[in-house]
Amino acid sequence: MTQDNHSGRPQGRPPEGDGRVSRVEASLRGPFLLFFVSAVVWLLAASVLGVIAALDLGSLQGGVFRDCPWFTPGRVAAAQQGLFVYGWGFNAFFALNLWLLSQLGRFEFRNGWLAQLGGVAWNLALTYGVVRVFAGELSGFRLLDFPREVGPVLAVAFLLAGFWPIVAFARRPTGHTFASQWFVVGASFAFPLFYLLAQLLVLWQPASGVVQAIAHSWFVANLLQLWFGASALAAIYYFLPKVLERTLTGYYLAPVAFWTFFLFAGWTGPAALVGSPVPLWLQSTGVVAAAMMLIPVIIIAINVHGTLFTQGGWTRAWNDTTLRFVSFGAAAFTLAGLLGGVFAFRAPSALVRFTSFGAGLEQLLVYGCATMVLFGASYFVLPRLTGALWPSAKLVHVHFWATALGFVGALVAWLVGGWQTGQLLADPAVAYADVLRAESSWFFMLTISAVLLLVGHVAFALNAFGMILKSSAPAASGRHD
């Protein structure tokens, strides 16, 4: 593969002098880099833990670390999930959402220190929570694993770090708004609300009986859809027309997508509880909401894929580093919406209930959509903020192929493996030990995928940190080709 980087294309925008970083972007540089660097550090930590967790789970004997309680699968998987979601996902979207709405609202950020304070508080609380998880003090509620005193700190830190996009939106100079702004504002308002309510109902004043489980399922659905989904959609809606220099197909439908997305997403939680002892009407409402999510999913597909399918959009998207990641994320969002709608129904849901299938659907949204979009956005935003180039095009390709293949491999293992396990579990003639043996054979694939993801993330981190370091040392900014 020859690399002639005269185009500047995976390298980002050539600086061409020093006046190219706009005042809006200059004002964002401090908080953005704090969020971004901490996000990437957490991403690396989560990737290492991901490999350890895959090794742990892949062995029926308990893995290499079976004598060390700190590295048993329960703790490692919980810590990995916490770091990936709250460390990488939140920090990265703090940065991207802030940048996005500052750009769209031409907002010059004057109180950067407040956002940085929030970012530091967020990361300290996260560190404390992860250490407690490793010490074995988990709450037992997925994605709310941290001990309960972490919750209020994270909520306050969110208000300091994650609320600025709303300020940028309120101060926008024109009356017109764009889809990206709706989704970011919605996500920024929704998260503190459902996070605090879930903390209250699950950990601080535990609601009695099944209400706790209902509140938890509601929280998980909200976190996945209203934070990760909505933030990723904002970026997809921005980067497609921006990079393709084209308007979105059927854009007048986008308001319907936004409102139906926020209306139905919050109700999809109980679909995960089908078959459990919660009132029938709640289960059925969850199923209906998950199916009705097809409305925003279809409209977003018209907007996004309609744009990509006309005038060679896919070719151009493939040839642009940012859009290659972003359109991968858009495809993953559509697939997640379709599968989520179908597998909410009672019969398919009963088959895959106690398998890895649900984890696959979750990762489709959190990794396939949100994380890939975040990667794509980084390739667009970072060169503009730092005024530097991505140091190595080779690492960009390693990053894309390692993460794309690693993710697709893991997805196949989760979905196909989950489906197969479900069928074996439903067959009374198959002994449970045989089910476990069949399931564990998929863990080999998951381990390979975890290693691939780690490789991709290291390539991304090397490239990104190299660029940031280079930009902060002006004398070394000579390498433009």
Add this chain to the structure above:
Amino acid sequence: MNDRNRHSDSNRPRRGPSGSEGPSDGRLVEVHAQLSRDKDEPAEGFSLTPIFIVFLFCGFGFWAGVYLTKNAGGFSASAFDLDAPKAVVGGGPVVFEPDVAKGEQLFLANCAACHQATGLGVPGAFPPLAKSAWVAGAEDRLIKAILAGLAGEIEVNGVKYNGNMPNIGAGLKDAQIAHIATYVRQAWGNTGEPVMDTKVAEVRKAIGNRAQYVPADLLKEHPLETK
């Protein structure tokens, strides 16, 4: 692989004050706000997509209503299982159990005026039920008497009465008649089998809405069992 690298975006017009990739962000917002107001671009001509989508989404809404009606267990807080919603919601199909206590209450309200609470009747006017062969044995005879009534000469325990019993049972439910008949067959030293509501319904259907029985005719259908 190579053409990916040759592909350059330097030949594209750079719009916007910041001179960045693509249109400026202000223009991006303005153009899309314009699109929101003007619906389709005129050049596209008439498109079937919007009308199809409206119908599709209306279909979704209709389906959602039907699904919720059928699968929500009547929005009851105590319905948990789709496979047996009725058993949980409504207490299940009611299984009838002849109840002597209920029978006694109904007897006192409907029958005791003539037959007396003691079941001994009034000598010379109303025949007794206690130790009467008429109420023991075949349950059809008793049910028919309650449903249609009796009119004419009747001999009970060796004493003759000129009876005129109205069709009390026509105004009572099957289960109520079953309770009464069970009580009558088991009180005052009587030792008959209990009567089920299904049997009452069967008899009611068989005789329809008929006039009072002549006791002799009823005996031809169901002769007294001699001990």
